[in-house]
Amino acid sequence: MSLIAARSLSKTYLTDSVEVKALRDLSFEIEAGAFLAFVGPSGSGKTTLLNLIGCLDKPTSGGLAVAGADVLKLDRRQAAEFRGANIGFIFQSFNLLAVLTAFENVEYPLVMVQELRPAERRDRVLKALQAVGMLEQKNQLPEQLSGGQKQRVAIARALVTRPKLVLADEPTANLDHDTAYRILRLMKQMRDSFGITFIFSTHDTRIIGEAETIYSLEDGRLLQREEKGKANVQSTENRSAKLTAL
Amino acid sequence: MFNLLKIAARNLRRYKRRSLLTVSLIAFGVVFVLVFVAVTASIKDFMIAQITDSYLGALQIHRRGYVASIESLPLNLNLAPDAVSQIEKTLAGNKDVASYSERIKFGALFSNFTETTNIRINGVYPEKECAALPQMLSRISEGEQCVRGLDKGKILVPKLLAQGFGTKVGDTVVVVATNKDGSVNGKTFLVSGILESATGPGGRDGYINFDDAREILRISGKEVSEIVVRVKSLPHVEGVAQSIRAGLGLGEKKQKGGGIEVHTWSQLSPFANIANMIDLMTYFIKLMLIAIVLISILNVMIMAVYERVREIGTIAAIGTLPRKILSLFLVEGFCLGVTGAVVGVVFGLGIILALYVSKITFNFGQATGLILAPTIAPMEVVTASLLVIIVSVLASLQPAYKASRMEPIDALRHV
Numbered sequence: 001m002s003l004i005a006a007r008s009l010s011k012t013y014l015t016d017s018v019e020v021k022a023l024r025d026l027s028f029e030i031e032a033g034a035f036l037a038f039v040g041p042s043g044s045g046k047t048t049l050l051n052l053i054g055c056l057d058k059p060t061s062g063g064l065a066v067a068g069a070d071v072l073k074l075d076r077r078q079a080a081e082f083r084g085a086n087i088g089f090i091f092q093s094f095n096l097l098a099v100l101t102a103f104e105n106v107e108y109p110l111v112m113v114q115e116l117r118p119a120e121r122r123d124r125v126l127k128a129l130q131a132v133g134m135l136e137q138k139n140q141l142p143e144q145l146s147g148g149q150k151q152r153v154a155i156a157r158a159l160v161t162r163p164k165l166v167l168a169d170e171p172t173a174n175l176d177h178d179t180a181y182r183i184l185r186l187m188k189q190m191r192d193s194f195g196i197t198f199i200f201s202t203h204d205t206r207i208i209g210e211a212e213t214i215y216s217l218e219d220g221r222l223l224q225r226e227e228k229g230k231a232n233v234q235s236t237e238n239r240s241a242k243l244t245a246l
Numbered sequence: 247m248f249n250l251l252k253i254a255a256r257n258l259r260r261y262k263r264r265s266l267l268t269v270s271l272i273a274f275g276v277v278f279v280l281v282f283v284a285v286t287a288s289i290k291d292f293m294i295a296q297i298t299d300s301y302l303g304a305l306q307i308h309r310r311g312y313v314a315s316i317e318s319l320p321l322n323l324n325l326a327p328d329a330v331s332q333i334e335k336t337l338a339g340n341k342d343v344a345s346y347s348e349r350i351k352f353g354a355l356f357s358n359f360t361e362t363t364n365i366r367i368n369g370v371y372p373e374k375e376c377a378a379l380p381q382m383l384s385r386i387s388e389g390e391q392c393v394r395g396l397d398k399g400k401i402l403v404p405k406l407l408a409q410g411f412g413t414k415v416g417d418t419v420v421v422v423a424t425n426k427d428g429s430v431n432g433k434t435f436l437v438s439g440i441l442e443s444a445t446g447p448g449g450r451d452g453y454i455n456f457d458d459a460r461e462i463l464r465i466s467g468k469e470v471s472e473i474v475v476r477v478k479s480l481p482h483v484e485g486v487a488q489s490i491r492a493g494l495g496l497g498e499k500k501q502k503g504g505g506i507e508v509h510t511w512s513q514l515s516p517f518a519n520i521a522n523m524i525d526l527m528t529y530f531i532k533l534m535l536i537a538i539v540l541i542s543i544l545n546v547m548i549m550a551v552y553e554r555v556r557e558i559g560t561i562a563a564i565g566t567l568p569r570k571i572l573s574l575f576l577v578e579g580f581c582l583g584v585t586g587a588v589v590g591v592v593f594g595l596g597i598i599l600a601l602y603v604s605k606i607t608f609n610f611g612q613a614t615g616l617i618l619a620p621t622i623a624p625m626e627v628v629t630a631s632l633l634v635i636i637v638s639v640l641a642s643l644q645p646a647y648k649a650s651r652m653e654p655i656d657a658l659r660h661v
Contacts, residue, residue, distance in 0.1 A: 042643040056563060077567060084565020091658070095560040099256035111249045113565040157564070 002029035002065075003165060003197055004053060006196055009062035011220075023026065023049040023060070024220040030199065030213075035191050037211030038201040045220040046201035047169050054087055055079040067126050067164045084113035088158030088196070090168035090187075096142040096157075100105070102129065105139040114161055116203045128156040131193070132186060134143045148179035152186065159190055166190075168200035182230075184210040240245040257550065268546045269586045272634060274464040275371050275538040276590020277597060279630050282531050284598045284620035289608075290524045292616065294480065298511045300381035302348075303449075303474030304483045305510045307333055307490070312471065319353045319366065319471070321426035327467040329506060331496065334476035337475060338495035342486040344476040347371060347378035350459040351471040354423035356403075358411050365407060366451045367421060369459020372396035378476040389439025391414040401435035402453040408440045409480060415439060421454070425463045433462050483510050506569050525653040535630070540584070550578065558649050559657025569651040573647030576639055583638025587631040597621055 007238060011023040030036060038046040051057040055071050056079075064071045067086045074082055083089075096105045106128055110121045111145045130136045132152040142150055149220075158166045164237055168187065172180030184207050191198045202208060216223040258265040298304050306313075312323040325333070330348065337343050350369035355362050372393035376382050383391050387405060391661075395402055401421065404411055411417065415437055422432035435454060459465075477486045487510050494506055512518035551558070558571060598620050606618040 051655050054563070056658075078569050080562065080565050082565075083563065084567075089560075089563050091560065093556075094554065097253075097557060097560070099253065099260050108561070109564050109566075112561065112570055113567075146316075161565075162304075226526075 003032040003034070003067060004028075004030040004199075005063075005065045006052075006106065007063040009049075009052065009059050011045075011052065011057070012060045021229070022220050023052070023059070026220075026222050027062075028215065028222060028225070032197055033191065033195050034197050034199070034213055035211060036054065036197075036199045036213040036215065037208060038199070038215050038217055039203060039208050039211075040217035040223075041203055041227055043219075044203075044217040046217055048220075050134060050167050050169050050201055053165075054089065055083050058103045065077070066236055068119055084109065084161065086164045088161060088166040090151070090154050090158050090161040090166060090171045090200075092170040092173045094142070094147070094154045096150055096153055098142055101139050101141055102134055102145065102156075105142070105153055106160050109161050124160050125156075128160040129153075131159065131190065132156045146179075147175050147220065148183060151175065151179075151183050155183070155186060155190065159194065160190065161198060162194075165197045165199065166180055170202055170204075172202065172204060180204065180207055181210075200221075248327065250573055250577045253574060254581045257578055258581055261546075261550070264546055264549070265582065268542045268582055269589060271542045272539050272583065272586025273590035273593060274640070275535040276587055276630055276634055277594040279531055279535045280591065280594030280622060281519060281597050281601075281620070282629075283528055283626050284622040285601070285618065286524050286528060287622070287626075288618065288620040290521050293517060294511070294521060296381065297515055297517055298480060299476075300379055300385055302511050302515055303378055304477040304480055305471040305475045305487050305490070306509060306514060308471070308474065308509070310505045310507050313507060313514070319351050320644075321352060321463065321471075324350070324426075324469045324471050325473070325506070327469055327636075330468050330470055330473070333473055333506065336490060337473070340486070340489060340493060342478050342482065342489065344478045345374065345377040346473055346475045347374040348456065348468075348470040349375075349472050349474060350456060350463065350465070350469070352423050352459070354421045354462070356407065356411075357420045357422065358413055358417065359420070361411055362451075363407065363411070365404070365421070367423070367459065367462075368451055368453050369456045370453055371456045375474075378474050380476075385442045386439040386651050387442050389437070391439070395438040396453055396455050398455045398457055399434075399436055400438035400455070402439045402441045403437050404450050404452055405440050405442055406435075407450060407452070412421065413437055414635065421452075421462065423462050425465075427464075429464070431462050431464060433458060440515075472525065476606065478516065483512075497639075532630070532633065539583065539634050539637040540641045543582055543638045544644070546582065547575060547579055547642045547645035551575065551649045554649075555652065555657045555660040558652050559654045559660065562652065562654035563658060571652075572646045572650035575649050576642050578640025579638045579646070583635040586638070587634040590634070591627055591631055595627070618644070 006026050006028050009023055010021070013020045013022055026049070038049055040046055048057070052059055052071070053066055055066065055074060058072060069082055075224065097108060100108060100213040103125055106125045107121055110116045110124060129138050132155050134149060134152045134156060137145060137149060145153065172183055175183060187198050188210060190196060208214060212228050214226040214228070262562060274476065307326045309323050309329070312320065315323065337346050347370060352367055354365050354367045356365035376393050386402060389395060401419065403419070407413070417437045418434055419437060420434050421430050422430060424430050441453065477483050487508050491508050496506060496508065512521070562571060601620050607615045608618055609616065
């Protein structure tokens with residue numbers, strides 16, 4: 001069974017009485033463990049599509065199932081609970097909480113969303129920070145970290161809840177090429193290690209090649225799907241065992 | 247909860263100057279309220295004590311209708327001996343009554359043999375009167391400051407009258423009065439002391455021994471105009487009055503003491519209105535405090551929400567439930583309120599202590615050089631603090647609700 005299944009997915013915005021068709025009749029399926037990129041120019045619908053998959057928005061028409069849940073049927077609270085349990089987010093501007101240290105930022109979803117016990121939280125956070133190579137900087141505030149370090153912390157925050165899916169909207173847009181490349185490699189490494197599905201959007205041609213599956217979007221339409229072959233993708237059964245290691 | 251507090255405290259520290267300003271404003275409000283309440287309450291309590299302990303008593307008992315026509319001091323509305331016995335029995339059995347004193351009041355002519363004027367005479371039992379009114383003796387500005395000043399044949403003359411007539415301690419004067427049958431009687435008295443007025447320069451009350459009053463008025467039985475009662479706790483005087491009324495059977499269908507009225511000091515003295523005004527001012531000051539807290543917290547929280555829209559979007563996106571986002575901001579308001587209240591209480595109590603120690607003097611009526619000794623009841627401190635904290639949380643409610651209702655997708659787009 002696919003992790004994500006979209007059927008005739010459309011999204012239309014109404015801006016100043018003008019209809020903007022952000023997505024037009026998209027149908028696709030994404031398997032668990034994919035390392036997938038939505039690519040396309042600005043305004044092609046990448047972010048809108050990620051927002052729909054991330055249950056942050058609802059399609060105007062069509063159907064969308066994520067991890068077995070029909071996102072159209074989720075109300076506001078259920079959608080929040082679903083995101084907290086199943087989806088990790090990585091943002092273009094890192095979006096770390098400025099007043100919390102790296103450790104506390106990663107700990108935040110375990111405290112406020114999953115409400116785990118302190119000992120378990122600490123264990124998970126340390127493992128997540130170690131996985132992204134940020135253990136030494138765990139007590140630093142975001143303002144004391146470089147862009148690449150911030151994004152590493154953001155990746156740890158996304159992974160620490162043991163999600164089925166991580167969504168990253170332009171995760172490398174604010175990073176230089178070397179750092180962007182290293183972040184992509186790290187994301188792929190996390191996918192390889194923990195079997196978590198990674199979906200990211202980008203229009204940066206330098207990093208597109210890192211994706212194993214590429215969906216090209218233009219004017220809200222899916223133009224093509226390109227498979228570059230999977231490298232050591234975990235099965236769903238293996239995934240839970242790997243996640244426990246986090 | 248600890249994590250919420252930690253995050254709230256960090257967020258408040260993020261905007262140090264703004265948080266400091268808000269806390270200062272709240273603390274200033276708390277200080278102002280505490281000092282105002284302490285000073286006004288101390289002055290009010292002092293004034294009430296001055297009135298109740300030197301003249302009026304905590305409460306008074308009369309025959310029905312006496313108070314309504316008190317200006318004419320009607321002898322035919324005196325309490326009859328059987329009613330007096332009943333009242334004394336009730337007062338003796340009431341554990342909240344400290345002491346009481348019977349009085350015969352009547353209008354009379356006062357003469358120093360060359361001039362004559364009218365006077366209000368109070369016939370009292372000296373020991374009982376001084377027990378019921380502990381500050382009575384301190385009003386005696388000249389002469390014997392002890393109960394012997396009211397031995398039989400002696401009179402305490404009001405200061406104003408003594409000044410007008412040139413009367414001095416040791417002079418002989420005559421008091422002439424008409425009894426309730428219409429016959430006139432008089433008696434000479436030795437002036438034992440000059441009495442300051444309790445309520446101002448207009449006082450015309452002289453004091454003689456109870457037996458002398460009975461002699462002048464030719465009263466045979468124990469007939470009294472009023473009974474002045476001192477209670478153990480003045481703030482609970484209303485409750486004591488109720489229990490005395492109940493003891494006398496007042497208010498029941500079949501009234502045992504149907505012809506009796508019990509009045510508290512506040513029903514008898516116009517100063518009660520001033521005391522009420524002081525209380526009203528205190529309420530207004532508290533309202534001002536509420537306004538200060540409400541406006542400052544609302545302002546700072548609206549700013550906090552506005553500046554952290556993207557942050558709200560982020561925490562909402564990663565699955566934080568709306569009620570938790572609401573809690574985050576409410577806790578921030580709570581922290582501001584608690585900090586402001588604590589700082590305000592510390593400074594407020596410090597100022598009250600400083601005022602208490604510095605012994606500032608003031609005048610009240612004839613009394614001069616009275617020492618201001620402000621104190622504040624712990625309940626007032628708790629009330630002011632709770633008020634600030636509750637208003638802080640309430641003021642945070644609207645911005646917090648707004649934050650919790652934000653759509654994460656819109657919040658994340660915010661620039």
